Amino acid sequence: xxxxxxxxxxxxxxxxxxxxxxxxxxxxxxxxxxxxxxxxxxxxxxxxxxxxxxxxxxxxxxxxxxxxxxxxxxxxxxxxxxxxxxxxxxxxxxxxxxxxxxxxxxxxxxxxxxxxxxxxxxxxxxxxxxxxxxxxxxxxxxxxxxxxxxxxxxxxxxxxxxxxxxxxx
Amino acid sequence: xxxxxxxxxxxxxxxxxxxxxxxxxxxxxxxxxxxxxxxxxxxxxxxxxxxxxxxxxxxxxxxxxxxxxxxxxxxxxxxxxxxxxxxxxxxxxxxxxxxxxxxxxxxxxxxxxxxxxxxxxxxxxxxxxxxxxxxxxxxxxxxxxxxxxxxxxxxxxxxxxxxxxxxxxxxxxxxxxxxxxxxxxxxxxxxxxxxxxxxxxxxxxxxxxxxxxxxxxxxxxxxxxxxxxxxxxxxxxxxxxxxxxxxxxxxxxxxxxxxxxxxxxxxxxxxxxxxxxxxxxxxxxxxxxxxxxxxxxxxxxxxxxxxxxxxxxxxxxxxxxxxxxxxxxxxxxxxxxxxxxxxxxxx
Numbered sequence: 001x002x003x004x005x006x007x008x009x010x011x012x013x014x015x016x017x018x019x020x021x022x023x024x025x026x027x028x029x030x031x032x033x034x035x036x037x038x039x040x041x042x043x044x045x046x047x048x049x050x051x052x053x054x055x056x057x058x059x060x061x062x063x064x065x066x067x068x069x070x071x072x073x074x075x076x077x078x079x080x081x082x083x084x085x086x087x088x089x090x091x092x093x094x095x096x097x098x099x100x101x102x103x104x105x106x107x108x109x110x111x112x113x114x115x116x117x118x119x120x121x122x123x124x125x126x127x128x129x130x131x132x133x134x135x136x137x138x139x140x141x142x143x144x145x146x147x148x149x150x151x152x153x154x155x156x157x158x159x160x161x162x163x164x165x166x167x168x169x
Numbered sequence: 170x171x172x173x174x175x176x177x178x179x180x181x182x183x184x185x186x187x188x189x190x191x192x193x194x195x196x197x198x199x200x201x202x203x204x205x206x207x208x209x210x211x212x213x214x215x216x217x218x219x220x221x222x223x224x225x226x227x228x229x230x231x232x233x234x235x236x237x238x239x240x241x242x243x244x245x246x247x248x249x250x251x252x253x254x255x256x257x258x259x260x261x262x263x264x265x266x267x268x269x270x271x272x273x274x275x276x277x278x279x280x281x282x283x284x285x286x287x288x289x290x291x292x293x294x295x296x297x298x299x300x301x302x303x304x305x306x307x308x309x310x311x312x313x314x315x316x317x318x319x320x321x322x323x324x325x326x327x328x329x330x331x332x333x334x335x336x337x338x339x340x341x342x343x344x345x346x347x348x349x350x351x352x353x354x355x356x357x358x359x360x361x362x363x364x365x366x367x368x369x370x371x372x373x374x375x376x377x378x379x380x381x382x383x384x385x386x387x388x389x390x391x392x393x394x395x396x397x398x399x400x401x402x403x404x405x406x407x408x409x410x411x412x413x414x415x416x417x418x419x420x421x422x423x424x425x426x427x428x429x430x431x432x433x434x435x436x437x438x439x440x441x442x443x444x445x446x447x448x449x450x451x452x453x454x455x456x457x458x459x460x461x462x463x464x465x466x467x468x469x470x471x472x473x474x475x476x477x478x479x480x481x482x483x484x485x486x487x488x489x490x491x492x493x494x495x496x497x498x499x500x501x502x503x504x505x506x507x508x509x510x511x512x513x514x515x516x
Contacts, residue, residue, distance in 0.1 A: 126490045126491045127454050134506065
């Protein structure tokens with residue numbers, strides 16, 4: 001069982017899957033971030049589960065500054081694109097053997113899934129129980145990522161109805 | 170300022186004391202619960218006061234009856250009495266901050282041309298009252314007024330009242346600067362300045378580089394902005410009086426709803442007591458954000474929700490939106506959000 005801590009959130013992955021923090025990869029930090037043009041972005045977590053490759057972005061607005069809602073989908077779409085490019089490069093170019101292997105596994109998947117895990121800001125009102133409206137974000141993501149995952153997932157830790165191979169505490 | 174309306178057995182409205190603030194009063198509720206009726210009954214009574222030349226019981230008995238019938242358009246006055254109450258009369262009492270301007274009257278299911286006045290205002294110089302219906306009225310200016318006055322038409326009388334105000338000349342002098350400031354966002358959205366043709370009395374928009382555009386050629390939503398702009402520029406909605414606006418959001422896209430929300434709050438802040446009925450969560454959220462700014466921190470605001478319950482309609486009211494339990498428009502939006510989120514979660 002792999003546990004990954006991201007700020008105040010703990011992601012607990014099923015035994016059968018592989019998961020890692022992509023933005024901690026030495027390949028990403030040292031080789032790819034500014035070694036393929038410049039300023040490449042990174043999704044937070046990667047997970048390989050059977051034939052599915054998961055790319056996970058975590059937004060915990062309980063403790064971090066909020067990205068403007070109009071920019072959030074753009075930010076995630078760019079991260080997905082850059083991460084896929086990074087994985088394609090890591091498959092052959094990564095100096096770290098584990099990272100190279102993980103990239104191979106991810107790119108061998110038959111399906112790519114994009115997940116935005118979002119914890120809402122503490123600020124809310126009667127008219128806005130959720131400051132970031134998940135359906136609006138999902139709709140934007142769906143439009144921006146249709147070539148990669150036409151069914152992106154927007155979830156939070158209370159949302160247990162979504163079938164993903166991890167739990168969040 | 171209207172402080173309170175005590176309403177019993179009137180149409181669909183719940184029997185209750187409706188309390189208002191001097192700034193912005195927002196009424197929400199599903200269709201058919203009486204939001205528009207509440208706006209109209211308040212408007213009708215205050216419009217009678219604004220137009221009355223004398224305040225004797227005898228003159229008011231007929232004036233209230235005629236105005237209620239004209240504005241709400243029942244076949245006869247008595248049809249406005251709540252039908253489930255047998256022969257119990259409808260009772261309406263308005264309490265104003267200036268106590269001598271308060272009134273109370275009643276009428277029964279059999280009433281047609283007069284009401285019984287229990288308390289008449291003793292003061293004159295009442296503030297003007299304006300009713301803006303869900304549709305624009307600028308294209309009805311000025312021809313609708315003589316048409317309405319000379320023929321039996323079953324249009325709501327508030328249309329006639331408001332069209333007659335739209336044709337007034339613009340204010341001049343020290344008020345002009347304030348008018349210009351309040352008109353700026355509206356004219357920016359419309360794309361030109363509103364002007365009235367002195368010969369025909371029709372309203373046009375003067376568009377820079379293009380010249381004069383006839384009102385009917387302007388988009389319906391922009392005509393609503395033009396209507397509000399005219400009422401501001403004539404001084405009707407500048408610093409006093411009452412504005413009753415039924416669904417300001419109708420025919421407007423969210424960008425224009427944002428403009429109209431800012432204007433509504435600005436009008437209220439300038440001294441007009443504003444009452445709006447709305448179905449738009451977008452408008453409510455805009456208002457909530459505007460009211461949270463420093464500019465409007467002192468502007469009083471009040472929320473009223475008409476809620477369907479097992480035994481009829483009830484009113485929830487508070488100065489704080491958080492106290493309003495029944496917000497069907499929000500519940501439906503959230504439910505739709507949930508349905509959308511569930512749609513593809515298990516592909």
